[in-house]
Amino acid sequence: MRFFSDNAASVHPRLLQAMTAANVPDTAYDGDALSAQLNAAFAALFETDVEALWVATGTAANCLALAALCPAHKGVICHREAHIEQDEAGAPGFFTGGAKLMLLDGEGAKLAPETVEAHCAAIRDDVHQVQPAAVSITNASEYGLVYRPDEVAGLSEVCRARGLGLHMDGARFANAVATLGCSPAELTWKAGVDALSFGFVKNGGMSAEALIFFDSKLAADTRYRRKRAGHLQSKGRFLAAQILAMLEDDLWLDNARAANGGARIIAEAAGDRLLYPVEANEIFIRLSADEAAQLRASSFDFYDWGEGQARLVTSWNQSADDIRPLAKAIAAL
């Protein structure tokens, strides 16, 4: 059983059904009937007007958001372990025209308001130093921790005082909401978020993520930038179909709950091997090379995460029965 990544899991059958249903001629690009429903569907979910754009990847969603928030000559503050820094091949530099990522530390890949404030305060207000324009946080974080609404609001307060935009990389936003039990609104615009990359692909989707702007002014140029980046698909209705299917009856939340539930089973078995509390669907544990080999010999696949550590990720489609053998194997180490 694979615990490599939720990235590689299968697609929820309701999405494939929705895509099949969408297979009738319609207007190209995002002029079709399904794409036209996105703004309203997300407005209902977020309890406020939004602009919602589909794109095929989280990298595209993140970096279009950054390009909307940060001009080429400024910088984006993020955690040193942020996905945009570590795993996107320099895409932020590409989409922004060379803006700098400003890397800060923080436990569990989370930024604290005082860290952001201290960084900003240390930048001289002169033309030799790159000035920050935005902060980007990942929720759930790269180490599977969540930011609570009040933590986001704390960051947002610094952003407002400093004139910075606030972006949330929500590749696992669903997992965070599922854990927190809050509303999507509480975790985003009510806490000061300007733009959200709302991930679906890791959560049972195939090839559609949503980029949500809570400030519609940010969206206008982004529609041009999306095309300019080759991300405006001509049969966009198949992306919209996936997203709408995800939103219908809160499938996104059910899937996230399932993945999170699997992670909790493993977390309990892992006990004090845990490197971080498990607040989403990622589990980071201490694991010697021997132990790792032992688990792999039992057909459990996962990533080593530095010396003596491992990352396990559960997916929407793994049932408790799928998970328990791994939990048992870890407990037995």
Next chain:
Amino acid sequence: MRFFSDNAASVHPRLLQAMTAANVPDTAYDGDALSAQLNAAFAALFETDVEALWVATGTAANCLALAALCPAHKGVICHREAHIEQDEAGAPGFFTGGAKLMLLDGEGAKLAPETVEAHCAAIRDDVHQVQPAAVSITNASEYGLVYRPDEVAGLSEVCRARGLGLHMDGARFANAVATLGCSPAELTWKAGVDALSFGFVKNGGMSAEALIFFDSKLAADTRYRRKRAGHLQSKGRFLAAQILAMLEDDLWLDNARAANGGARIIAEAAGDRLLYPVEANEIFIRLSADEAAQLRASSFDFYDWGEGQARLVTSWNQSADDIRPLAKAIAAL
């Protein structure tokens, strides 16, 4: 019936089947079993080793090719009516880091070798003028004309003499091959093409195009640039599945033949209304505003193409029976 664009047509059912079959967990990105077959599948089709990358859009395929062939400080020669100039929102400038498109004229959106040579000869060899690095042609062209292998070879000769790369935007490559009856090899690398955007989306695909490099050295950096542009999808197997289904039993060729066949029916009916010979699946005709209104009143949709002209595009899924009413209506004008 819609004759707006093949962009908006439905997806061939065999692709949806292949995608459904691909819905099992596999390695993410392009590490899956299907993506791993692409190079071999296209090598068989092109009768030579190639590097083949899936991307979601023709714009991404084109502009990744241009980025591989042209550094930021040089230029790409293309037709004034080229898709990369007219319809990609400045994507070539984005992907290349600001390279210039050098716009030339030519009947039916086709470039002639002597036009390219004359343009190059007129550029002073000094640092004040942008120097060309590549030529990009569209086959079939934006006006539905095809370049024959010897025409491509003629352009390639200039390219070789001038040290320029040669890119073919093959959004309707299938339609060109179907018309010419030549092999894909003859129309590309045997005629000197370095990189081909092999389009499937307009030809019954959903969200997968292939970028083919005949020189594998060009492909290496492109794999990084694809990720950096947010075009490396995590469930890439669904793009590979579409492409492989297209290649199987030459579905791509059958679809193109069908679309071309429809276009010929209309062309015959249009007679001397035709602005260009119909060599693919696009028909450009003289049509007064009144005549256009008349056709639209009969539920035929299409684009006006400047004053007194119209563009009609046939699709893979339109049968002769679907087409004939339009042909008849045009003949009756």
Next chain:
Amino acid sequence: MRFFSDNAASVHPRLLQAMTAANVPDTAYDGDALSAQLNAAFAALFETDVEALWVATGTAANCLALAALCPAHKGVICHREAHIEQDEAGAPGFFTGGAKLMLLDGEGAKLAPETVEAHCAAIRDDVHQVQPAAVSITNASEYGLVYRPDEVAGLSEVCRARGLGLHMDGARFANAVATLGCSPAELTWKAGVDALSFGFVKNGGMSAEALIFFDSKLAADTRYRRKRAGHLQSKGRFLAAQILAMLEDDLWLDNARAANGGARIIAEAAGDRLLYPVEANEIFIRLSADEAAQLRASSFDFYDWGEGQARLVTSWNQSADDIRPLAKAIAAL
């Protein structure tokens, strides 16, 4: 005697004196006492508040202006023969992050309002087409013609209606003002210009041009972009010294009058050889290869300008006595 270009003429001795006088330690960059005088000096000249930045080249001035007026995904409308298109090595693409130059025609390298309006009107308001953000005109033009204040105002009217910024490349702004006898204000902000590249190097300067913003909001980010482009010199006082010396007692205007006067002498001698009226310090004439050779044999240097045509440029430091031999030689052909 050289009639190649005013680019290569010598530097006015008052500038060298001013530079020598500036050779005392002062604060680096533009924190020195001389740089601090620029805004006020130009405000006096232009009869309004301005932000004035020194840069070393006209290309830097032009392209920083364009970067302030045009985001990466939009376009700048200019004449097909504009210096920014023809002679700046793609610098506009570099400074703007890939924005497109939109090339229009017009007699003598001048744009007409109706041409600009027609171009804008033909651009579909959709994301596939690059939208214009600014217009850039050159005054005096690349063919030595001037835009009068009312002509600039006519263009500006289109710009305002279309939401476009208006940039004036004034590499030979002094020559235009000298010819028109208008005030600098009348030819710029009073006629709707947002940013002016005010050239000094072709007019007796050494290495300093001024970039003038009539809207101070545009200047703020430009100060960062100037540094980011490597154009913030640490001993900026030597650039400021040049510019201030140029402004003192209207040296810039005297120099331009001298160059223009020389051009008029040649123009009179050239008679109906003239390809354009001579309104600044450039003269374009019909000249056969034999005639060109004859002039060169008499030690007159100049550029061929296409088949059977030549460009002659007079400089601030060429007296009537320097010019007359050439005038005589042309008259004698």
Next chain:
Amino acid sequence: MRFFSDNAASVHPRLLQAMTAANVPDTAYDGDALSAQLNAAFAALFETDVEALWVATGTAANCLALAALCPAHKGVICHREAHIEQDEAGAPGFFTGGAKLMLLDGEGAKLAPETVEAHCAAIRDDVHQVQPAAVSITNASEYGLVYRPDEVAGLSEVCRARGLGLHMDGARFANAVATLGCSPAELTWKAGVDALSFGFVKNGGMSAEALIFFDSKLAADTRYRRKRAGHLQSKGRFLAAQILAMLEDDLWLDNARAANGGARIIAEAAGDRLLYPVEANEIFIRLSADEAAQLRASSFDFYDWGEGQARLVTSWNQSADDIRPLAKAIAAL
């Protein structure tokens, strides 16, 4: 007396003389007689063929070098305190088209080979991570330390093994050579340096630095990039004149020796206040706020360098007599 920065010192009179002498008409750009001497002059100095380009600023020299060594999708390894990271406003991102600076630690702003190797070894060889293309070191470093030839060679060995280019930011290269007593060749190409920013402005120059390529292939495109960045001045002879005057009779070395000598006087006085050994013309000392105020009250100007620390910089034109009062004041604290 100012100990802020060598950036703001006066220009050596021999340079002003050379510039005055250059004030005769000549060919524009770098086609003049003086610019034409640069390659040979530097070849003599470096005992090997080089390509030498003048530019107005160290930022331009550094970033044109980086653009020659690093494509947009890769990264440049440098020290966290490197000038290119800290003080160039993001210029590396601009000139390279968005390449990443990879920031490493090291005592006194110096990189060690093992640090570079460890960084490279930790980068996964996959498309998600930015791959390094070059290393950039500053000699003398930002904390006034020098790399010895064998230290440079140690870094170069890692570069060769990893396929990385090696750039030296030599804003204070003269100071390093003066301290080391080695030849310029030993400290650069003989130790594996590919490109050197050879600074003159901090060393008595006005507005000319030299960008030296030891591999001429790297220079060809750079000449285009220099123009594209607006750094090709039309009266380039005034930059060449400065540089040639600096090279004549080793004025560059004399000036650096003078500045270094001044720094040693202060260093001796500072004793155990020193934070780093003084190996060039910068002195970093412990200094309380009270002590700093005391020195400033005696008209000594300098930068605070974080809490309780200060930076003092000596210049070519400060004699021992100029320096001693400060030395005495520090000793007396």
